[in-house]
Amino acid sequence: MKIAMVGSGYVGLVSGACFADFGHDVVCIDKDQSKIDRLHEGVMPIYEPGLDALVESNVKAGRLSFTTSLAEGIEGAAAIFIAVGTPSRRGDGHADLSFVYAVAKEVGENLSGEAVIVTKSTVPVGTGDEVERIIRDTGTAHRFAVVSNPEFLREGAAIGDFKRPDRIVIGAEDDFGREVMREVYRPLFLNESPILFTSRRSSELIKYAANAFLATKITFINEMADLCEKVGANVQDVSRGIGMDNRIGPKFLHAGPGYGGSCFPKDTLALLKTAEDYDSPTRIVEAVVKVNDSRKRAMGRKVLDALGGAEASRGKKVALLGLTFKPNTDDMRASPAIAVAQTLIDAGVQVSAYDPEGMEQARPLMPQVTMCDNPYAAIEGADATVIVTEWDAFRALDFARVKELAAAAVLVDLRNIYNPEDVRALGFTYESIGRA
Numbered sequence: 310m311k312i313a314m315v316g317s318g319y320v321g322l323v324s325g326a327c328f329a330d331f332g333h334d335v336v337c338i339d340k341d342q343s344k345i346d347r348l349h350e351g352v353m354p355i356y357e358p359g360l361d362a363l364v365e366s367n368v369k370a371g372r373l374s375f376t377t378s379l380a381e382g383i384e385g386a387a388a389i390f391i392a393v394g395t396p397s398r399r400g401d402g403h404a405d406l407s408f409v410y411a412v413a414k415e416v417g418e419n420l421s422g423e424a425v426i427v428t429k430s431t432v433p434v435g436t437g438d439e440v441e442r443i444i445r446d447t448g449t450a451h452r453f454a455v456v457s458n459p460e461f462l463r464e465g466a467a468i469g470d471f472k473r474p475d476r477i478v479i480g481a482e483d484d485f486g487r488e489v490m491r492e493v494y495r496p497l498f499l500n501e502s503p504i505l506f507t508s509r510r511s512s513e514l515i516k517y518a519a520n521a522f523l524a525t526k527i528t529f530i531n532e533m534a535d536l537c538e539k540v541g542a543n544v545q546d547v548s549r550g551i552g553m554d555n556r557i558g559p560k561f562l563h564a565g566p567g568y569g570g571s572c573f574p575k576d577t578l579a580l581l582k583t584a585e586d587y588d589s590p591t592r593i594v595e596a597v598v599k600v601n602d603s604r605k606r607a608m609g610r611k612v613l614d615a616l617g618g619a620e621a622s623r624g625k626k627v628a629l630l631g632l633t634f635k636p637n638t639d640d641m642r643a644s645p646a647i648a649v650a651q652t653l654i655d656a657g658v659q660v661s662a663y664d665p666e667g668m669e670q671a672r673p674l675m676p677q678v679t680m681c682d683n684p685y686a687a688i689e690g691a692d693a694t695v696i697v698t699e700w701d702a703f704r705a706l707d708f709a710r711v712k713e714l715a716a717a718a719v720l721v722d723l724r725n726i727y728n729p730e731d732v733r734a735l736g737f738t739y740e741s742i743g744r745a
């Protein structure tokens with residue numbers, strides 16, 4: 310089966326490469342000539358473990374190709390995926406659908422046979438209806454259906470998530486759409502991945518509801534962590550204790566510096582806008598957004614406290630370990646590290662940092678931070694070391710070396726990757742999240 314993937318960003322490229330790996334014939338399309346040129350040379354536009362090898366082997370096998378021409382790319386495709394960006398619109402937080410609609414129009418104008426058009430981009434409820442209208446208005450003579458198929462993959466674990474999904478959600482309004490999508494995902498049926506057919510609008514909402522629910526779960530445990538600190542409890546025990554209840558589940562209950570990334574912050578805002586437009590307030594999500602925003606700067610203040618308070622911090626030096634919003638990505642979008650660094654800089658602290666993959670992206674976002682080649686170079690002369698992102702490389706720090714290099718043995722662990730007793734036994738002042 311031939312599949313066209315319009316948009317070779319994160320979702321488009323991972324999905325395209327995985328579909329090709331299933332045996333489909335996939336063309337990834339992108340307007341950005343330099344991105345396509347680099348893909349032809351085997352250079353990935355994003356950092357995602359395993360993606361370069363997957364792309365290389367499927368290109369070699371002749372199942373995956375790249376082009377800037379949409380008309381050429383969609384020729385003969387039974388399924389045409391729209392996987393372009395839907396950033397937050399400046400000013401109001403609505404998802405900006407201009408790229409999605411522009412692709413829909415171009416697809417309609419260039420259809421050369423019957424096809425199912427699938428929105429994989431995260432799009433607000435009702436977008437599928439508009440995509441259908443736009444394509445119909447191009448006057449195409451070919452049969453088409455518009456289907457919603459949201460993506461649930463996580464950065465850093467995207468290939469595994471795509472190949473072994475918890476579920477596949479397909480929102481279709483007719484049998485033609487459902488049949489073609491069954492064929493697209495047939496390799497996963499054989500793996501017994503659950504597939505849920507819904508209406509198009511339900512499918513569109515499922516994506517936002519899932520991300521908002523996960524953001525809520527994280528924010529809930531973050532607030533419990535604050536309470537744990539006040540009452541002398543341990544948030545990891547609380548997470549375990551509630552997570553063992555099957556109705557709650559153990560995942561996404563790791564307390565930390567607040568969620569970041571390109572998805573939760575953007576999708577929660579877009580959901581609030583939809584709720585407002587339909588006069589159906591989602592107050593829980595409103596609270597989640599507010600609590601999470603204020604948490605990021607609060608983490609900076611936590612570091613100042615560890616330095617003896619805002620006054621005593623002026624002129625001191627702090628080392629940040631990890632800058633990306635989570636490990637195994639180079640993505641800095643809405644990373645808590647940005648707010649932590651800014652809070653420290655505002656208080657007159659000198660900040661140095663190391664991140665295994667994110668420093669290039671981080672540099673323009675935090676020009677006053679000194680980027681270092683390795684964790685120990687960042688720690689040299691620091692009055693406090695802060696673990697902001699839980700990269701594996703920070704899980705076994707050489708504490709003797711840290712003590713030798715640092716100006717003071719102070720560790721602030723915003724991801725709870727160490728055991729407090731162990732670190733304190735080595736002579737460190739150790740602060741973490743929700744553990745007295």
Ligand code: UGA
Pocket residue numbers: 431460461462463464465520523527560561562563564565566567568569570571572573576634635
């Ligand atoms: C998220 C969802 O998990 C995916 O299912 C979804 O497809 C994706 O958004 C999307 O909409 O495209 P992602 O943003 O890659 O994926 O990252 P997550 O692993 O979900 O982490 C998000 C943030 O929550 C990170 O900042 C992470 O550190 C934080 N987090 C996560 C916690 O603080 N605690 C947890 O227990 C889990």
